[in-house]
Amino acid sequence: MKKHKVTYYYDALCGWCYGFSPVIEKIYHKYKDMIDFEVVSGGLFLGDRVGAINDIAPYIKAGAYKTVEERTGTKFGEKFINESLEHNTMVLNSLPPAIALCVVKENYPEKEMAFAAMLHKAIYVDGVNPDDIANFSNYAQKLDINLDDFNTKIRDPKYVKIAKEEFATVASDGVRGYPATLLKNGEDRILLSNGYVDFEVLDHKLNQLI
Template sequence: MTDRFRLTYAFDAYCGWCYGLGPALRQFADGNADRIDLRVLSGGLFSGPRALPVAAYPHIPAASRRIAAATGVTFGEGYKHAVAEGTLVLDSTDAAVGLVALSRQAPGRVLELASALQRAWCVDGHSLSDLDVYRSIAAGHGLDAYPTLLLHTPTGIHRLGGPISSALQLTEALDRHMAPTSA
């Protein structure tokens, strides 16, 4: 059979059920790499007005226990501490942007990088809004831990400059994005 099928994995790095599916999905993807083209999309369970401290979601501890029992994954001590403390803000938009930034360096390794984000939260309890988390993931996966400025506008998220940009170049780029568009 020569047909390849496209498979889209929509997940959220903060989603415990996505973390629970992770080991089976990675094994499935590896075992069927010759038959599927896997596309990974990062969702937004905790975006916009739902980007709140973890304490705003009191169901999470019990859900994590159910997920662990059903799938066999282990939630780490760092995760348990962050959930118990309750102040870490779950922001899926930051996680999605971070995955895009990482995957641009390694487009064929998006599932691996998505899993690294899940481990950063579900095992280590790290905020996926912390740039150091992405630097660490990049370094741990042999990628450049380059600095990235992401500008959030009503039209989307745009990269602003690069690692050798001057302040003037960054200001000019910001000015271009802020300039009114002619109709």
């Protein structure tokens, strides 16, 4: 156990988290030998917020994804824009990707950060429907995660419970937006970022604190 730990509050369906993904990956690779990292899913689209993308989040098609592109330089994929978004075929539901991530976190912890980023790619580049958890199997396999094991575990109610506990943890931690990062050092908890920040900003702040 390392002295410091960075908690990354995230949602696989958060467009700004998708834009932030290259930043946190770069931070992770720079500091992973000094700091423990964890990804915690927030549950952005649950309950009555689950539904077709243009019905639940019309602001995305109205231009929000372009704002993310302009600010972060991260591009959304043609399949997402021209199929999922244009034809309103994607169902926003944060629970299935959170379950998949919980499976990876518990059983393949060294692949946690990579799989979190892979979920963004699946949804916002390849236009995969997040409402069907089976859609994430191919992405797990790309990280050399045992496919049979992954497919069995994503159907285990245990991971539904764990995912929902994560949502509750985020709420109790007082996180009000994503992406957010928090540095923990014993009892000290320092908010590093809340909302998108560039690598240089986060790197400077983290470097001063460790």
